[in-house]
Amino acid sequence: MNLSTKVAIVTGSSRGIGRAIALKLAEVGATVVVNDIGKAEPVESVAEEIRAMNRQSLAVLADVSSPSDVTKLVETTISRYGKVDILVNNAGITRDQLIMRMSDQEWDEVLNVDLKSVFLCTRAALRTMVKQRWGRIISIASVVGIVGNPGQANYASAKAGIIGFTRTIAKEVASRGITVNAIAPGFIDTDMTRRLREEWKQQLKKQIPLGYFGSPRDVAEAVAFLASEEARYITGQVLNVDGGMATS
Numbered sequence: 001m002n003l004s005t006k007v008a009i010v011t012g013s014s015r016g017i018g019r020a021i022a023l024k025l026a027e028v029g030a031t032v033v034v035n036d037i038g039k040a041e042p043v044e045s046v047a048e049e050i051r052a053m054n055r056q057s058l059a060v061l062a063d064v065s066s067p068s069d070v071t072k073l074v075e076t077t078i079s080r081y082g083k084v085d086i087l088v089n090n091a092g093i094t095r096d097q098l099i100m101r102m103s104d105q106e107w108d109e110v111l112n113v114d115l116k117s118v119f120l121c122t123r124a125a126l127r128t129m130v131k132q133r134w135g136r137i138i139s140i141a142s143v144v145g146i147v148g149n150p151g152q153a154n155y156a157s158a159k160a161g162i163i164g165f166t167r168t169i170a171k172e173v174a175s176r177g178i179t180v181n182a183i184a185p186g187f188i189d190t191d192m193t194r195r196l197r198e199e200w201k202q203q204l205k206k207q208i209p210l211g212y213f214g215s216p217r218d219v220a221e222a223v224a225f226l227a228s229e230e231a232r233y234i235t236g237q238v239l240n241v242d243g244g245m246a247t248s
């Protein structure tokens, strides 16, 4: 696997799964634009880690649910590196609540950050990928978008939406040498899942055939493969990285 001629954008890559993806793509040679919405320091330190690996990297603060910020993210990448070959739609949030108590705001925030962002970033990146007739779009969905999860109607809807979006765009752009795939992680050990109560985590582990939460690196390895030339004949797919959860 060699991505040394490729330029990648990884959204939400200051920590967790996004950070692991950014580091893995750099490890196999890619130039990586890292992004988050918060303070500059965490994402800048990921860019520093990548530069220390002798790869190029740039940190761009942008809210991926904002059309103008997404334009800035993609245009900054193109003006610095001339192209975008790989887009990893990773940024995501949760606002858990049972449906009867879920506010309009909790619904809208999750749909905007977890689904609308995928539309905005994909549309912006495709403009350059279509011209160069090569591209990889990889979006991080969730096993929750496949099997459902009480308290996550907003999140499950956004993640299921990513799957429909992926299958559709894969068909729209296949003739241009661009593949579009999604990864559906199960429970991965990050800040997002560290918030869960210990008792609930033990219950969840019983639903995972492999018996433990995955690591961000497990997801990153799958992303690097889908981004590679070796995966050129795979498009419109959802790859579960979930310890066997969606089969149980």
Ligand code: NAP
Pocket: 011, 012, 013, 014, 015, 016, 017, 018, 035, 036, 037, 038, 039, 062, 063, 064, 065, 090, 091, 092, 093, 113, 140, 141, 142, 143, 184, 185, 186, 187, 188, 189, 190, 191, 192, 193
């Ligand atoms: P995380 O640790 O909470 O990190 C989320 C990242 O997204 C952070 O870098 C955050 O930036 C960034 N972000 C949030 N809102 C953003 C916005 N509007 N614009 C740009 N960046 C934004 O999450 P994670 O667990 O690594 O999850 C990464 C992805 O995997 C998400 O899409 C999540 O739904 C999915 N996933 C996670 C699991 C799991 O078990 N962890 C399972 C299935 C799917 P700040 O640091 O600035 O907030």
